[in-house]
Amino acid sequence: MLTRRLEAEVMDSPDAARDYDAMDHGAVNRVFVDDCLAFCLDTPLSARLTDLDQPLSVLDSGTGTAQIPIELCRRTVTCRVTAIDLAAEMLKLAESNIAHAGLSDVIRAEFIDAKQMPYADGAFDAVLSNSIVHHIPEPRAVFAEMLRVLRPGGVLFIRDLLRPSTMDDVDRLVATYAGQENKHSRQMFRDSLRAALTLSEVRDVVRNFGVPATAVTQTSDRHWTLSWQK
DSSP: OOOOOOOOSOOOSHHHHHHHHHSOOHHHHHHHHHHHHHHHTTSGGGGGTTOTTSOEEEEEETOTTTHHHHHHHTSSOOEEEEEEESOHHHHHHHHHHHHHTTOTTTEEEEEOOTTSOOSOTTOEEEEEEESOGGGOSSTHHHHHHHHHHEEEEEEEEEEEEBOOSSHHHHHHHHHHHHTTSOHHHHHHHHHHHHHOBOHHHHHHHHHTTTOOGGGEEEOSSSEEEEEEEO
16 A cells, blocks of 8 residues: 655645646536535435525635536525635636636635634535645644534535555556646646545544544545535
8 A cells, every 4th residue: 555645735836726727627526516416415405505595605625726616606506605725826716717607706715724714613504625635734634624614414525536555556547537638737646646545544534523434435436525414
C-alpha cells in the first residue's frame, strides 16, 4: 500500500486555478450532484428541495472554482449556497463563473478556512464537499467543522479521491482520467491521488464523530463518498 504523500493544502497560484478550472470535470460534477440529490430524496429535506418559501441553506466546503454549486443551482432545487475556499485565485475564477452562470443571487463565494469557519453551530441544512479532504494534512479538523455547522437532521455529502494501492494504479488512473490534459494538470491529479485517504482511513476518522463506518463507501474506481443524515 502506498503511504500518503501530502500536497499543498491551498492551490493558490493563477496557473493552478486556471488549469484546474479548465480540466473536464463536467461528468464528475453532474454525477456528484445527481447522487447528492438522490440521497436527499430519502431524507426529510426532500420536501424542501423545491420550496420557494424556505430555500435550503447549503455550504460547499472547498468550492474551488464553484463548479459544484453552479451545477446544483442549475437544477430545479431551491437553495442558497455559501461556497468557501482558502485559495484566492480559485475564488476569483469562482466569482467569474458564478456571474457568468447568472447565479450571483443564490451563490455567495467566501474566503474562509474550512478548518476554522465563522458560522454558527447548525447554520446549514446541507454541507457538501468535493475533493477537499485530500488537501488537508489532518482531516479530523475539517470533518469536525463540517459536522459542527450542520444542523440536526441535515445532510452531509462528501466525495473525494481514494489513494491507490500501487504506483501502477496511480499511472493507470492518471492515463485514464487526465491523459488528455496538459502536463501540469496531469501532475496535479497524480499528486492528489497520492495525497488521498484510503477507505479504512476515512472510516477511522468519521467514527470519532459518531458517523457510522457504513456511511462511507467506495463509489468509483477512484472515489469514496460519505452520505449521512445527522
